[in-house]
Amino acid sequence: MSASTLRDALGALGVDAAVEARDRLALLRPRAAADARRIAGQRSRVAALAAEHGFTHVALEIGAVATEGDAALPRD
């Protein structure tokens, strides 16, 4: 599992989001509301991408936005 490579792959979809790895859960924190909408609009594709990067679960954090300091956050 790699939070940073998943983040890069999301970037190729036009999504700017921090990726926090919690074991096999990828937690996506969008940079802006537009990124959250892009994730929501292509959630199946995002889930497939996460699986390709070794994550069994992927979730979109709501009520929060990423800051410069947490582009990729391997937590575990």
Next chain:
Amino acid sequence: MADDAATAEARAKEATLVAWLRERGRVAIGFSGGVDSAYLACVAVDALGAGGALAIIGRSASYPAAQWAAARAVADRFGISVLELDTHEMEDPRYAANPTNRCYFCKTELWSLLVPAAAARGIATVIDGTNADDLGDHRPGAAAAREHGVLSPLALVGMTKAEIRALSRRRAIPTWAQPSSPCLSSRLPYGTAVTPARLAQVERAEAALRALGVEGDLRVRHHGDLARVELGGTELDRWLDADCSALVSAVRAAGFARVALDLRGFRSGSLNVLGGVTAA
């Protein structure tokens, strides 16, 4: 037509179930008020009369209050006698450590109380709501049932969850469309200690989301400071398109600092996947 054939097959299984129950004379049912045990209890009362079936509820912090209320409502409506017992699985460190076979310790506690309680009332046959679909799942609690001589007639007659729902609907049992409702501990990843405080957080969050109008399958998975919310497909689409501020506020008020929507939505046994557990 295929639907009619399925219904006829389900009704045939129900007839077999009724005959099986009548051979037992009296039964005690491990009763949670979920889809399976509610159906089983209703059929048992129908087959054996009110004096022939006793539904026993095991109550603890892992049993949601809303589930208890639903169980009592079904019992009242269908004339099912109920006995309630307090269970103490939380006090068992093997359970509280939340290993992948956690359910074994819970069910051991449940049946070790329930079977003698039934025997004390002259009931030799204790049954549960395990159905045919359950047999392929990761269900360590089934071993505890076997060890205590608990029988699973729905599985014995090959009845599936879909058939139980269809037959429940025919009997106007309100649980027919109810989402599956495993205990609250199933919201905690394996290895995360089960505590009353964590279970209460989950229960508050799920109740708050129901109050917001969330319908169908719903799980609030507890990841420490984070609540990962799993919704059924329609609800997930609805909330992904909506302003989620009310949802966030509701979950935060339950004690979670962060809230996330799972992009794959509700998955039964989701934490089994996360924990690397496959069907036994």
